Amino acid sequence: MSSPEFSDGEAPAEKVTEVSGTGIPVRGNDIDTDQIIPARFMKVVTFDGLGQFSFFDQRFDDEDEEKDHPFNEEQYRGANVLVVNQNFGCGSSREHAPQALMRWGIDAVVGESFAEIFAGNCLALGVPTVTADQEDIEALQDYVEANPDAEVDIDVAAETIAYGDTVIDATVHDAQRKALVEGVWDTTALMGANEGAVRETARSLPYVPAEHIPGDEA
Amino acid sequence: MSEGTLYDKVWDRHKVTRLPTGQDQLFVGLHLVHEVTSPQAFGMLKERGQEVAFPKRTHATVDHIVPTGNRDRPYRDEAAESMMAELEENVRGSGIEFSDPDSGNQGIVHVIGPEQGLTQPGMTIVCGDSHTSTHGAFGALAFGIGTSQIRDVLATGCVAMEKQKVRKIEVTGELGEGVTAKDVILTIIGKLGTDGGVGHVYEYAGEAIESLGMEGRMSICNMSIEGGARAGYVNPDETTYEWLRETDAFADDPEEFERLKPYWESIRTDDDAEYDDVVTIDGSAIEPTVTWGTTPGQTAGITEPIPDPDDLPEEDRDTARRAQKHMRVEPGDTMEGYDIDVAFLGSCTNARLKDLREAAAFVEGREVDDDVRAMVVPGSQRVRDAAEAEGLDEVFKEAGFDWREPGCSMCLGMNDDQLVGDEASASSSNRNFVGRQGSKDGRTVLMSPIMVAAAAVTGEVTDVREMEEVATV
Numbered sequence: 001m002s003s004p005e006f007s008d009g010e011a012p013a014e015k016v017t018e019v020s021g022t023g024i025p026v027r028g029n030d031i032d033t034d035q036i037i038p039a040r041f042m043k044v045v046t047f048d049g050l051g052q053f054s055f056f057d058q059r060f061d062d063e064d065e066e067k068d069h070p071f072n073e074e075q076y077r078g079a080n081v082l083v084v085n086q087n088f089g090c091g092s093s094r095e096h097a098p099q100a101l102m103r104w105g106i107d108a109v110v111g112e113s114f115a116e117i118f119a120g121n122c123l124a125l126g127v128p129t130v131t132a133d134q135e136d137i138e139a140l141q142d143y144v145e146a147n148p149d150a151e152v153d154i155d156v157a158a159e160t161i162a163y164g165d166t167v168i169d170a171t172v173h174d175a176q177r178k179a180l181v182e183g184v185w186d187t188t189a190l191m192g193a194n195e196g197a198v199r200e201t202a203r204s205l206p207y208v209p210a211e212h213i214p215g216d217e218a
Numbered sequence: 219m220s221e222g223t224l225y226d227k228v229w230d231r232h233k234v235t236r237l238p239t240g241q242d243q244l245f246v247g248l249h250l251v252h253e254v255t256s257p258q259a260f261g262m263l264k265e266r267g268q269e270v271a272f273p274k275r276t277h278a279t280v281d282h283i284v285p286t287g288n289r290d291r292p293y294r295d296e297a298a299e300s301m302m303a304e305l306e307e308n309v310r311g312s313g314i315e316f317s318d319p320d321s322g323n324q325g326i327v328h329v330i331g332p333e334q335g336l337t338q339p340g341m342t343i344v345c346g347d348s349h350t351s352t353h354g355a356f357g358a359l360a361f362g363i364g365t366s367q368i369r370d371v372l373a374t375g376c377v378a379m380e381k382q383k384v385r386k387i388e389v390t391g392e393l394g395e396g397v398t399a400k401d402v403i404l405t406i407i408g409k410l411g412t413d414g415g416v417g418h419v420y421e422y423a424g425e426a427i428e429s430l431g432m433e434g435r436m437s438i439c440n441m442s443i444e445g446g447a448r449a450g451y452v453n454p455d456e457t458t459y460e461w462l463r464e465t466d467a468f469a470d471d472p473e474e475f476e477r478l479k480p481y482w483e484s485i486r487t488d489d490d491a492e493y494d495d496v497v498t499i500d501g502s503a504i505e506p507t508v509t510w511g512t513t514p515g516q517t518a519g520i521t522e523p524i525p526d527p528d529d530l531p532e533e534d535r536d537t538a539r540r541a542q543k544h545m546r547v548e549p550g551d552t553m554e555g556y557d558i559d560v561a562f563l564g565s566c567t568n569a570r571l572k573d574l575r576e577a578a579a580f581v582e583g584r585e586v587d588d589d590v591r592a593m594v595v596p597g598s599q600r601v602r603d604a605a606e607a608e609g610l611d612e613v614f615k616e617a618g619f620d621w622r623e624p625g626c627s628m629c630l631g632m633n634d635d636q637l638v639g640d641e642a643s644a645s646s647s648n649r650n651f652v653g654r655q656g657s658k659d660g661r662t663v664l665m666s667p668i669m670v671a672a673a674a675v676t677g678e679v680t681d682v683r684e685m686e687e688v689a690t691v
Contacts, residue, residue, distance in 0.1 A: 028536065028537065028540075029533055029534070029536065029537050030412055030413070030513050030537050032513075032649075032651045034630075034649070034651045034652075034653055034654050035651065035652065035653065038653050038658075039282075039630045039631060039632045039654075039656075040631070040632065040656070042254055042632065043254075043283060043295075043297035043298065043301060043632065044297070044301075045257035045258070045261070045300060045301060045304045046257070046258060046261065047258055047365075057652070057653050057658040086413065086533055087412060087413035087416070087446070090412055090413065090446065090513075091348065091444075091649060091651060092347075092348050092630075092649075093255070093346060093347060093348035093362035093363065093364055094254075094364075095255065095258075095346075095364035095365035095366060098364075099365075113413060113416065115413070115416065115446065116416055116417070116446070116448050117348060117363070117364060117443075117448060120364060120367070121364035121365075121366065121367075124364060124366030124367060125366065134533075174240055175239045175240040175241045175380050176239075178238070178239050178240055179239040179241075182239075184237075184238050184239055185239070187237070187239075187241075187366075187367075187370050187378040188266070188366075188369055188370045188373045188374060190237055190238065190239070190243075190378070191234075191237070191243050191370060191374040191376045191378060192268075192373060192374050194234055194235055194243060194374075194376075195374075197235055198234050198243075198245060198271075198374065198375055198376055201232065201233070201234045201245040202245055202272075204231070205231065205232070205245070206477070206478055206481045207247065207340070207341060207478055207481065208247065208275070211274065212272065212275055213272070214271070214272070214273075
């Protein structure tokens with residue numbers, strides 16, 4: 001796991017500068033959030049307990065017998081770095097998807113590319129979504145498969161992924177990197193500090209009547 | 219970098235400040251709330267001892283889990299009941315207006331916003347639902363957000379975002395007979411891919427788009443996210459204004475309409491605007507289009523062959539192979555004649571009055587195939603009432619369709635409306651992902667409402683143009 005440090009005051013979020021641990025590969029392009037967490041498990045009013053339902057329909061057949069899936073394999077128990085391919089997390093905006101993965105134990109996702117809403121939802125949880133070239137990702141997936149106990153180190157600030165004797169160049173989107181490294185990913189706190197400016201913007205919009213701006217109601 | 223587009227202008231008008239992360243803090247003009255993605259956000263707000271910052275810019279409804287049959291409380295499904303109760307509790311006393319089932323205004327969140335006039339040009343609109351892009355049809359900047367962002371909006375009235383690139387998608391020419399907005403957007407996603415729009419906002423323009431009514435524009439903007447674009451929009455014009463004049467917001471207040479119109483005009487994309495890129499598609503060449511696979515980008519015109527995975531770009535091959543195995547289709551075949559078990563006419567993509575009218579006009583005097591269970595789920599209570607006033611419910615029922623109460627229903631199978639086993643559905647919804655309609659072996663073929671109607675009647679995927687010809691001979 002990363003070395004969490006708490007920033008001092010304005011935005012109470014952990015700094016996420018690096019994530020280390022063992023990897024788990026889930027191969028395939030366009031893995032959508034309906035696959036990550038089927039809708040029927042979203043009939044809940046908290047995110048607690050969602051972890052066990054990650055990739056549920058890929059992991060179990062109709063008789064609830066286990067199917068071949070990395071999330072079922074003993075060798076990946078305790079893994080916290082998920083390695084995926086292209087356009088991971090497309091489809092529904094459900095935050096239940098990264099919540100389920102995080103509660104299963106995932107601390108970072110590395111892949112060729114991510115759907116935007118999914119990446120944003122991960123950031124809101126302090127989970128980095130790190131991208132690298134197809135070749136590098138596939139090599140990392142092969143490595144993790146062959147060495148499920150080996151450590152994978154993601155340096156969010158330096159944008160590198162290290163495993164075995166290999167260090168690959170990775171990309172952490174600018175705003176995401178800044179937010180994670182500086183511990184300012186709690187946007188509620190960040191934006192809450194600008195209350196006055198928010199009201200000014202609201203007042204400048206012709207479609208927002210004064211009675212919709214708390215405090216301005218005449 | 220784009221300049222002078224509607225996106226640039228609406229962004230600038232709503233920008234509060236630049237955050238230390240490099241993201242912009244944007245004021246949210248309208249926050250729509252539903253029962254599935256909001257409870258945890260309200261919970262987080264309570265934990266922090268905060269209240270809803272702009273309750274009067276927030277509007278709630280219930281759509282994902284509501285039963286579309288018996289709606290007596292408590293709902294038979296305990297989980298659904300508890301989610302409904304939670305939403306009621308969260309909006310009670312908060313000042314948030316709630317279009318609940320007793321109000322006569324309940325419906326799919328992306329149907330009720332536009333029909334009540336909550337959705338207006340030049341607004342920023344968010345909702346914990348990826349199909350929020352629908353509202354872009356009015357020239358709003360509208361996008362889906364996650365639950366932590368819902369918390370942000372509830373607490374601050376704002377969302378933190380980075381500016382995207384703007385791609386103009388120009389659809390030229392006139393659409394052919396039997397070709398609808400749904401066929402246009404399926405074609406666009408088929409051409410640009412499910413991740414083609416990542417990092418982009420889509421501006422839809424061109425003759426084929428401008429000649430569409432608001433319902434068609436909504437169907438197109440709705441599925442922007444299926445192409446990877448978080449938002450899509452059409453510049454407001456007379457068609458937009460005609461719709462707005464009829465809504466609750468302006469029907470009794472033409473002065474307010476006139477007062478806001480200059481703002482709406484001002485945020486239209488300038489003639490000399492700059493885009494990050496432009497894609498042109500010949501609208502006159504689009505056929506009725508359906509999906510053959512398990513992503514909304516795996517599409518083919520009804521007379522076009524299903525592609526051989528080996529002929530696709532390398533990164534698409536595995537997905538295509540798996541999809542063809544799941545759907546049990548063969549390269550080289552067309553989708554015409556593909557047997558279906560279920561016909562679903564509903565969803566935030568295609569369950570508005572115009573969709574139901576077109577399907578009903580086709581269905582009238584015909585019968586649903588014996589082996590098909592067919593259902594119509596109107597997008598809202600107002601759509602239902604308007605359709606019933608025109609007798610459309612009777613047309614559907616007479617033909618053998620089930621006429622149900624409004625909600626998301628079988629689009630995502632969170633209530634009792636689900637595929638069973640390996641049933642195949644002809645569906646007017648927006649996603650054909652494996653398991654999407656409630657059964658992991660279920661098979662979904664996406665298409666327009668009239669194509670769903672045609673499939674319901676014949677029991678197989680059918681080129682509606684041929685049916686119409688037969689009918690007029």
